Amino acid sequence: MSEAASTRTSVALLPSLAPLLHQWLPRQRWFAGKGSHVAGFSLVSATELLPLQGPGPGLLHLLVRVRQPDLATTHAAADCYQLLIGVRQTLPPVLAPSLIGHVAEGPLAGRTVYEGLHDPRLSAVLLERLRAPGTLGPLRFDRFDRAPAIPRGLLPRPLDAEQSNSSLVYGDTFILKLFRRIHPGPNPDLELPLALARAGCERAPVPVAWYESHAPEPFTLGVLQPYLRDSRDAWMLALEALAGGRAFDKEAHALGRVTAEVHTALAHALPTVRLRGAQTEQLAAAMTQRLDAAAKAVPALVPHVPRLRAAFDAVAVLGRHGRAWIAQRVHGDLHLGQALHCSTDGAWSVIDFEGEPARPLTERRRPQPAVRDVAGMLRSFDYAARTHRPWNPTWAEVCRDAYCEGYAAACGTDPREEPELLRAYETDKAVYEVVYEARHRPDWLPVPMAAICRLAAAP
Structure with missing residues (x-):
C-alpha cells in the first residue's frame, strides 16, 4: 500500500x-x-x-x-x-x-x-518481526545483542491470567508481554531488566527482543523474554508451606539476598541521587496526602490517621535535621508473586519490573529508596500468613526477619537499621492496600487493616 x-x-x-x-x-x-x-x-x-x-x-x-x-x-x-x-x-x-x-x-x-492475539497465525507474525530487527512504519523492532537466537516455528498461545497487560507464550521457550495501556517513554519492564543484563546480573530474565513506536512520540510496546516454564512463584510456594505447617524462613532469606543483588546491580548500572531535607519532606508530604485521601475513601482508617501520620512526620523531621538517603531505581511493585523459583536449578528470578501500573510512568521511573521494595515484600509475607486459618502471625514475623537478614547478608545493609523509613514505606503500602481491598475485595480488607493497627501502635 x-x-x-x-x-x-x-x-x-x-x-x-x-x-x-x-x-x-x-x-x-x-x-x-x-x-x-x-x-x-x-x-x-x-x-x-x-x-x-x-x-x-x-x-x-x-x-x-x-x-x-x-x-x-x-x-x-x-x-x-x-x-x-x-x-x-x-x-x-x-x-x-x-x-x-x-x-x-x-x-x-x-x-x-x-x-x-488469539489467532495463532497472527500472533506468530509478531515473533517473526522480532526475529529480524528493523522498522515498519512507526514501529521499530530491536534485539539484545547478547540474547539467544529466536528459532522459527514456535507455536504461540495466549496467557489468560494477566490483568493490565497481555502475554503470548511461544513454544514454552519465550514469553512476549504486550503493554496495553501505554505511556510515552521507556517502560521500566524493558529498561531495568536490560540494565541488569548489561551489568551481568542474572536475577531477571534477559530481554531477548522488544518493539517500540517512535512516532509521534516514543512508546515501549512489547518485550520478549525467556519463558521460565519450570518455575513457580513464591506466593504459591508460601501458601503451600503454610498449608503444610512448614517454615518458609530459608526461602525468605534467599528472597532477601536476591532483592539485595538486584538493588546493588541497579545502583551500579543506573544513576542514583541523595534525598536531602527538601526532598525528604516532599516524600513524607506525598505519603501524608495519600493517607488523607484514603481516610476519606475508607472511614475505617480515620481513627488511626494521627498515629499513621506520625510515621511520615518522623521521616520529614530526620530530613530537616540533616539525614539523607540514597535513592535509586527500584522494582516498584515487589511482592511474593513477582519472584520465581526454578525447580530445575533452584535459582530465584525477579519479574515484572513495570511498577504499579496505576501510577504515572514518570513516577515509576523516579529514583526511590531501596527500602520501598523491602516494604512491599514484608507486606506480602503478612498477606500470605493471613490467608491461612488460623492466622499465624509468628510465621510472618519469622519470614520478615529472615528476609531482612538475607538482604543484609548480600549487601551489608540491614533494612531494619532504618526503622523510620521502613515504617513509613510499610505504612504507605498498607494504606494503598486498604483502599484497593475496600474497592475491589472487601472480604480481604481485614488483612491490611491488621497491619494498620500494628503500625499505628508502634512506638
Whole structure:
C-alpha cells in the first residue's frame, strides 16, 4: 500500500471501528477506565503488520487514545492503548470468542474484526518481526545483542491470567508481554531488566527482543523474554508451606539476598541521587496526602490517621535535621508473586519490573529508596500468613526477619537499621492496600487493616 493510500485508510479507519470499540474495549480486563463514559477515540498510529486485503487474515496494529473526561482527576483523560486487530471476511468458529464485530462502513466495510492475539497465525507474525530487527512504519523492532537466537516455528498461545497487560507464550521457550495501556517513554519492564543484563546480573530474565513506536512520540510496546516454564512463584510456594505447617524462613532469606543483588546491580548500572531535607519532606508530604485521601475513601482508617501520620512526620523531621538517603531505581511493585523459583536449578528470578501500573510512568521511573521494595515484600509475607486459618502471625514475623537478614547478608545493609523509613514505606503500602481491598475485595480488607493497627501502635 502506498503512503498516500495508507494515510487515506487511516483517516477513515477509526470512525468505522469506533462503534465496535465502544462496546468491546470496556469489557477487556486491561482497560483502565471501566465504569466511566468513553467520549471518543483518536488515532495515534495505524500499521499493517499483515496486509488487510487478500485471501488470508490481516493484522492491524493500532495505537488509539480513548477520551474519558470524567477520569481527568485520577489519570490522563485520554489514555493510549495498544490494539492488535485481526481482519477476516468470516471468522472461524474457534475464534468466535475473540470477535470485536462486523464493520459496516469505511475501508474495512463488510469485514470481520477480532482480537488478533488469539489467532495463532497472527500472533506468530509478531515473533517473526522480532526475529529480524528493523522498522515498519512507526514501529521499530530491536534485539539484545547478547540474547539467544529466536528459532522459527514456535507455536504461540495466549496467557489468560494477566490483568493490565497481555502475554503470548511461544513454544514454552519465550514469553512476549504486550503493554496495553501505554505511556510515552521507556517502560521500566524493558529498561531495568536490560540494565541488569548489561551489568551481568542474572536475577531477571534477559530481554531477548522488544518493539517500540517512535512516532509521534516514543512508546515501549512489547518485550520478549525467556519463558521460565519450570518455575513457580513464591506466593504459591508460601501458601503451600503454610498449608503444610512448614517454615518458609530459608526461602525468605534467599528472597532477601536476591532483592539485595538486584538493588546493588541497579545502583551500579543506573544513576542514583541523595534525598536531602527538601526532598525528604516532599516524600513524607506525598505519603501524608495519600493517607488523607484514603481516610476519606475508607472511614475505617480515620481513627488511626494521627498515629499513621506520625510515621511520615518522623521521616520529614530526620530530613530537616540533616539525614539523607540514597535513592535509586527500584522494582516498584515487589511482592511474593513477582519472584520465581526454578525447580530445575533452584535459582530465584525477579519479574515484572513495570511498577504499579496505576501510577504515572514518570513516577515509576523516579529514583526511590531501596527500602520501598523491602516494604512491599514484608507486606506480602503478612498477606500470605493471613490467608491461612488460623492466622499465624509468628510465621510472618519469622519470614520478615529472615528476609531482612538475607538482604543484609548480600549487601551489608540491614533494612531494619532504618526503622523510620521502613515504617513509613510499610505504612504507605498498607494504606494503598486498604483502599484497593475496600474497592475491589472487601472480604480481604481485614488483612491490611491488621497491619494498620500494628503500625499505628508502634512506638
